[in-house]
Amino acid sequence: METLNSNIDDFWYWYDLGSSQYRRGEYEEALISYDRALAVRPEDYWAWYERANILQALERYEESIASLERALQTRPEDYWAWYNRGCIALEELDWYEDALTCFERAISVRRNDYWAWYRRGDVFRHLGNYTEAIASYQKALEKRPDDYWAYYRQGDAYRHLGDYERALVNYDRALQIDGHSFWTWYKHADVCRYLGKYTEAISSYRQSLALEPEDNYAWYNQGCCAARLGNVALAVDCLKKAIALKPSDGQIAQNDPDFEPIRISEEWRALFN
Numbered sequence: 001m002e003t004l005n006s007n008i009d010d011f012w013y014w015y016d017l018g019s020s021q022y023r024r025g026e027y028e029e030a031l032i033s034y035d036r037a038l039a040v041r042p043e044d045y046w047a048w049y050e051r052a053n054i055l056q057a058l059e060r061y062e063e064s065i066a067s068l069e070r071a072l073q074t075r076p077e078d079y080w081a082w083y084n085r086g087c088i089a090l091e092e093l094d095w096y097e098d099a100l101t102c103f104e105r106a107i108s109v110r111r112n113d114y115w116a117w118y119r120r121g122d123v124f125r126h127l128g129n130y131t132e133a134i135a136s137y138q139k140a141l142e143k144r145p146d147d148y149w150a151y152y153r154q155g156d157a158y159r160h161l162g163d164y165e166r167a168l169v170n171y172d173r174a175l176q177i178d179g180h181s182f183w184t185w186y187k188h189a190d191v192c193r194y195l196g197k198y199t200e201a202i203s204s205y206r207q208s209l210a211l212e213p214e215d216n217y218a219w220y221n222q223g224c225c226a227a228r229l230g231n232v233a234l235a236v237d238c239l240k241k242a243i244a245l246k247p248s249d250g251q252i253a254q255n256d257p258d259f260e261p262i263r264i265s266e267e268w269r270a271l272f273n
Contacts, residue, residue, distance in 0.1 A: 011040040015047055018054075027054050045074040049081060056084075061092040082106040083116055090123055099123050114143035118150055121157075130157040148177040152184055155191075164191045182211040186218055198225040202234075216245035224258035235259065236267045 018033030034051040038044065052067035068085040072078060086102030089095035100123045106116040121136030137154040141147060155170030171188040174181070189204030205222035209215065223238030239259075242249045253259055254272065262268050 008036075009040055011037050011044070011047075014040070015044075015050075018047075018050065022050065022054055022057075027058050030054050031058070043074050045071050045078070048074070052081075052084070056088060056092075059092075061088050064088055065093075077109050079106050079109040079113070079116075082109065083119070086116075086119060086123075090119060090126070094126075096123050096126050100127075112143060114140050114147070117143065118147075118153075121150070121153060125153060125157055125160075128160075130160045133157045146177055148174050148181075151177065152181075155184075155187065159187065159191060164194045167191045168195070179207075180211065182208050182215070185211065186215070189218070189221065193221060193225055196228075198228045201225045202229075214245060216242045216249060219245065220249050220253070223253075224256065227259045227262045230261055232262045232265045232267050235262055236265075236271055240271065 014033045014037035018030045018037060021027075021030035021033055031051065031054050034047050034054065037047045038051070041047065048067050048071035052064045052071065055061070055064035055067060065085055065088055068081050068088075071081045072085075075081065082102045082105040086099045086106065089102060090099035100120065103116050103120040103123060107113065107120065110116065117136050117140040121133045121140060124130070124133035124136060134154055134157045137150045137157065140150045141154075144150065151170045151174040155167045155174060158164070158167035158170060168188065168191045171184055171191060174184050175188065178184070185204050185208035189201045189208060192198070192201035192204060202222055202225045205218045205225070208218045209222070212218070219238045220242035223235045223242060226232075226235035226238060239249070239253055243253075250272070259268070
């Protein structure tokens with residue numbers, strides 16, 4: 001008790017105790033310690049910043065943002081406080097306009113930082129402003145020319161704009177960097193299908209299925225491409241696998257124009273009779 005009393009107004013005692021508790025995952029205890037530290041130094045930037053990290057770990061996101069705002073009162077041009085505030089607003093609260101303001105303030109402090117530009121692109125993507133999203137991802141790629149995620153998300157933005165050729169270029173680039181993503185192969189296949197590149201689409205669907213063999217959509221869409229090419233055996237085989245995973249795909253297929261070229265085949269009739 002004497003030790004506690006002697007340290008009751010010692011900022012560094014409470015700050016260091018809170019840091020140790022945080023590292024051990026004792027978040028509630030750490031929060032109390034940082035509050036005691038702030039009672040001694042209510043304007044300390046780092047105490048407010050670390051307090052925000054604890055509240056984020058506790059999934060108390062609005063309180064975390066409030067702590068970052070107090071930190072920014074002390075250091076209004078601090079990159080990390082703006083950036084982290086933006087990440088919480090974007091990823092946890094869906095406060096997209098608020099997140100955009102934060103990332104733009106972060107960029108104003110560090111013009112050449114990859115992450116703030118990348119997150120700015122994510123905000124615009126969520127807002128449906130794909131042209132601005134692309135511009136932000138391009139800026140991010142100026143900082144990291146071999147970044148998988150920026151190419152992947154830029155591909156998504158072009159796909160949403162209906163610019164499938166540019167989407168394909170970006171998915172190609174992403175796959176050159178990391179060829180082990182189911183979604184990148186799947187979206188690459190979808191874009192090839194939209195462009196009428198059915199052979200390439202089949203190849204990409206196969207790559208996606210090598211990673212997630214139980215995905216009914218990849219089996220179904222591969223069947224669509226095979227049907228467009230008149231490859232009855234492959235189309236029916238893929239559709240069988242899709243129906244086994246999701247029986248309602250059979251009803252969908254019977255009304256899907258992609259399968260029109262093979263509806264007169266014996267294999268098709270045998271599948272549905």
